[in-house]
């Protein structure tokens with residue numbers, strides 16, 4: 001295994017002066033390639049803030065953050081955007097699918113839009129991914145015609161479109177019933193072992209954490225243990 005992500009002495013504060021809140025307080029974390037980890041911790045402990053920083057959508061106040069050996073804490077915004085598009089996928093609690101488009105278009109669009117055109121290879125890749133997540137027969141359904149679990153599987157396919165090394169998931173099953181949540185986690189487990197994609201999944205649900213090989217507990221802005 002090799003180191004994919006490294007975070008050292010990460011500090012994140014919001015606000016200034018008397019209103020300053022220190023959310024991450026010297027957090028250390030290493031993620032190895034191919035890990036499937038649950039990110040656990042009490043509400044307000046800083047899990048979403050950490051995921052947002054790891055996703056390069058938010059800058060830390062200080063500390064070291066590297067991924068694939070690139071110093072992201074020092075990178076400029078344009079570099080971060082490029083890096084994020086190439087190497088990181090996101091799955092959120094709410095799927096954020098575009099309602100006027102089909103499952104296939106929802107998976108394909110982010111990549112096609114970035115490339116400035118709808119490429120044949122993007123369409124092929126999107127179709128393969130939808131097959132992979134068990135939605136070959138739903139490809140041409142408009143997003144609102146899919147069930148909650150199916151929408152979340154489309155969101156997973158979309159996150160994998162650019163073959164990211166890291167997928168960050170913030171409560172990905174928080175909006176699903178128990179059976180759909182289990183299916184989504186089983187799928188994540190399969191993709192993780194087949195493709196060595198590293199997953200970091202924030203959750204409050206022990207049943208979800210049980211699918212993950214590693215547990216990372218955040219408390220008071222630090223990783224415990």
Ligand SMILES: Nc1ncnc2c1ncn2[C@@H]1O[C@H](COP(=O)(O)OP(=O)(O)OP(=O)(O)O)[C@@H](O)[C@H]1O
Pocket residue numbers: 014015021023041042043044045046047048049050
């Ligand atoms: N933009 C912001 N401005 C000010 N405070 C913020 C901001 N974002 C988060 N916080 C604060 O940071 C703390 C940690 O929030 P965060 O969302 O990271 O926690 P969490 O562990 O993900 O919680 P939950 O499990 O409830 O989702 C909270 O006290 C929150 O109020």
